[in-house]
Amino acid sequence: MFKIPKEREVPFAGVTPAPVGEQPMMITGNWRTYRPVLDQEKCNLCMNCVIFCPDACWQLDEAEEEVVWNSKYCKGCLICVNECTTEALSKVYELDFEDGVVRLEKLF
Amino acid sequence: MAKEVTLSGCAASAQAVKMARVEVICSYPIRPYTAAMMELAKMVANGELDAEFIHGEGEHAQLSVCYGASAAGARTFTGSSGVGVTYAFETYSPISGARLPVQMMIADRTLDPPGDFGSEHTDAMSCRDQGWLMGWAETPQEAFDNHLINYRVGEDPRIMLPQFVCQDGYFVSHLPGKVKLPDQAQVDEFLPPYKPPHVLDPKRPVSHGPQIRPDQGVIMDLQRAQAFLDVPKVIREAIDDYNRIFGRKYSPFLEEYQTEDADVVFFMQGAHALTARHAIKHLRGKGLKVGLVKLRFVRPFPTEEVAEVLSRFKAVGVVETSTSYGGAMRGGNLLHEVRAALYDAPTRPLTTSFMAGMGGEVIPLQEFYWMADVLAKGVKGGKIGKYVYWVGFEEAA
Secondary structure, X not given: OOOOOHHHOOOHHHOEEOOOOOOOOOXXXXXXXXXXXXXXXXXXXXXXXXXXOOOOOEEEEOXXXXXXXXXXXXXXXXXXXXXXXXXXXXXXXXXXXXXXHHHOOOOO | OOEEEEEOHHHHHHHHHHHOOOOEEEEOOOOOOHHHHHHHHHHHHOOOOOOEEEEOOOHHHHHHHHHHHHHOOOOEEEEEOOHHHHHOHHHHHHHHHOOOOOEEEEEOOOXXXXXXXXXXXXXXXXXXXXXXXXXXXXXXXXXXXXXHHHHHHHOOOOOOOOEEEEEOOOOOOOOOEEEEEOOHHHHHHHOOOOOOOOOOOOOOOEEOOOOOOHHHHHHHHHHHHHHHHHHHHHHHHHHHHHHHHHOOOOOOOEEEEOOOOOOEXXXXXOOHHHHHHHXXXXXXXXXXXXXXXXXXXXXXXXXXXXXXXXXXOOEEEEEOOOOOOOOOOOOOXXXXXXXXXXOOOOOOOEEEEEEOOHHHOOOOHHHHHHHHHHHHHHHHHOOOOOOEEEOOXXXXX
């Protein structure tokens, strides 16, 4: 028999409970080169970004009546920028941000 | 009632799949295995077998369908031959890594080029390191039995591994032989329904096959390695039960024929062992003490048994029927395993390998006589000159 340290145990066959909201063990938004930036003034809540985002990174906050961006899973494909009907979304180079993902010291 | 019928290997496999109450079958045609799917398609169409019969658009799709169906909780069956086996290569490790007991029949066919349709073991043997159980049948009867035994072992909660259940193309797949078909009640006693640990269930959603990190990958490799260390015990239990319920006399790993007083033996797997038995009868009539040791599982390889059994003889000739170009022994794959197993044995026989039956040629009796002669001369002279002999193409033994 082999000894696997407790902290290194992996579920049998890698089967895990399906994430209900986000999968915190697998942050995938760390290879962006651009990020979409929203100008709330111009947004008319048409929901195109929410519908078109392939990774569900735009969601409606009903209480605040605004769409909210999830930076953890956005790969910067910019489909949302392309689909935005009011030019409220624009692309900004990731390196222009203090917290830009290319500056992370650790990948995960 | 149990009854004896005459069936080809493919037809015997189809009967075993039916009696195993397989729930999902995925087919794609390639000869020679395809005859089994023809039988199964008929059974499903005639209402004899209640299974989903899915036409894959290729072998990769066949295995992928079975991957999903097995994860959903179904007992699954698929199969292929030759380049079909290698076309699906990518899927084999994910299925064993997911610990899904998919069963795949392989009726061997030589790999291209060019489009040879004969039977060599190279197609299946190329997949031997993918975490699947693997073994060969010598006859349609053994093919029938191996399907049931493999489902039982692969689905055991201690194991959970997929299985390649192999038979030589044509020599077994298409030559009819006597097959004792058991009662369904016997099969049901031996093979309980598949109980998957993670059924796909909307009330309890799970992720199968997630992306993992390198530090998690090693743990999953280790889990598979442990399962392979555990599997010989489970195979022994299954064979004991099989022999008891069906009245057979299988050894779990090595079958011996005329070995009691043998000086030299052939070591091999699959269909040509049948010819070897006839050759041995003839050679014994001429006074040569020759026998046969037949391998039933190449994965897991029965290291201890091979060391114990083969170290009783003076010389062992491994009849390969597959290649490993540029390998350590310059010939097939089995000699590597045999010599490695024998390394720690207190006494070691002379060993060599014979490339015979390559390209799917018949191995005629005369070739077995020639091989026995090489072994006998080796014993007399105290050594065998070469690692590998291409039988029929050597200038002198």
